[in-house]
Amino acid sequence: MNSTPGGIRRTKQRDVILRILRSTDSHPTADWIYEQVRREIPNISLGTVYRNLNRLRDLGEIRELTYGSTFSRFDGNPANHYHFICEKCRRVLDLPEPVHTEIDALIAAQTGFAVKGHRAEFYGLCDDCRRDES
Amino acid sequence: MNSTPGGIRRTKQRDVILRILRSTDSHPTADWIYEQVRREIPNISLGTVYRNLNRLRDLGEIRELTYGSTFSRFDGNPANHYHFICEKCRRVLDLPEPVHTEIDALIAAQTGFAVKGHRAEFYGLCDDCRRDES
DNA sequence: TTAGATGCAAAGGGTTTGCAACGTC
DNA sequence: GACGTTGCAAACCCTTTGCATCTAA
Numbered sequence: 611m612n613s614t615p616g617g618i619r620r621t622k623q624r625d626v627i628l629r630i631l632r633s634t635d636s637h638p639t640a641d642w643i644y645e646q647v648r649r650e651i652p653n654i655s656l657g658t659v660y661r662n663l664n665r666l667r668d669l670g671e672i673r674e675l676t677y678g679s680t681f682s683r684f685d686g687n688p689a690n691h692y693h694f695i696c697e698k699c700r701r702v703l704d705l706p707e708p709v710h711t712e713i714d715a716l717i718a719a720q721t722g723f724a725v726k727g728h729r730a731e732f733y734g735l736c737d738d739c740r741r742d743e744s
Numbered sequence: 745m746n747s748t749p750g751g752i753r754r755t756k757q758r759d760v761i762l763r764i765l766r767s768t769d770s771h772p773t774a775d776w777i778y779e780q781v782r783r784e785i786p787n788i789s790l791g792t793v794y795r796n797l798n799r800l801r802d803l804g805e806i807r808e809l810t811y812g813s814t815f816s817r818f819d820g821n822p823a824n825h826y827h828f829i830c831e832k833c834r835r836v837l838d839l840p841e842p843v844h845t846e847i848d849a850l851i852a853a854q855t856g857f858a859v860k861g862h863r864a865e866f867y868g869l870c871d872d873c874r875r876d877e878s
Numbered sequence: 879t880t881a882g883a884t885g886c887a888a889a890g891g892g893t894t895t896g897c898a899a900c901g902t903c
Numbered sequence: 904g905a906c907g908t909t910g911c912a913a914a915c916c917c918t919t920t921g922c923a924t925c926t927a928a
Contacts, residue, residue, distance in 0.1 A: 619882055621925050632821035637836040655885045673819040681892050685807040686765035702771040707851050717841050726868035734860035753902050789910045803917050815917055
């Protein structure tokens with residue numbers, strides 16, 4: 611009666627992908643990672659790179675920088691404002707919280723960059739979905 | 745010697761698209777907008793919707809919610825941190841500024857949502873590109 | 879041994895684009 | 904009338920997936 615579910619297996623491909631990603635702070639694309647990995651594993655396929663990036667993201671080992679979908683959403687309100695993305699129902703809601711422009715100045719002072727502004731999305735559960743959970 | 749460059753022409757299609765987008769706060773996808781516009785202009789094409797959305801975005805009339813590209817970038821650092829996107833060289837840089845988790849609490853209190861965290865990207869010109877400008 | 883992982887190539891799905899016809903200024 | 908805009912459809916491009924094969928455990 612062995613109930614061990616099997617689980618994830620360690621592979622050379624995933625090790626190399628993670629090592630390369632950890633060794634840079636350039637926030638590379640999947641294709642760039644693919645090119646780097648090919649130097650060590652010339653016959654690796656792009657599909658394997660994608661599968662492992664998704665796995666590593668799901669494991670919390672790396673982060674994917676997107677709005678959570680491959681397609682765009684559009685906002686009829688051109689004024690900058692914060693958004694809330696419900697992780698359950700996937701709705702995007704506007705937030706009443708004013709934009710904290712003082713942080714722009716903080717970062718400009720720290721970095722020397724010309725900071726024009728920032729976008730922020732908060733995430734969690736909206737009121738409706740939160741109720742359904744409990 | 746008329747030097748007027750020509751410029752943008754007003755069309756029914758763009759008017760309808762903008763009106764629909766302004767009348768909702770659901771942050772719709774291009775496809776949803778397409779379906780709505782078709783109720784008024786049954787033979788409008790998806791291509792026209794996309795062209796106008798891009799134009800309206802460039803004009804600052806609407807906002808597009810993405811990381812500025814159709815493809816993902818990956819971050820080998822799984823800890824939450826802020827990013828800076830240079831509008832000129834398109835590089836994504838890590839920021840030393842600590843994450844302002846106190847804003848999460850503010851928003852939770854205001855909305856009743858279960859706020860788990862937030863992501864933020866600042867934008868403007870990085871140090872290198874800033875120099876090149878002047 | 880065995881089920882997860884890979885390589886390959888085809889399929890998917892959102893977005894863009896070439897072109898002739900059309901509409902705005 | 905000139906030239907920006909549209910509709911249509913094909914092209915693009917990033918990402919996912921089916922399947923036979925390979926391999927970690």
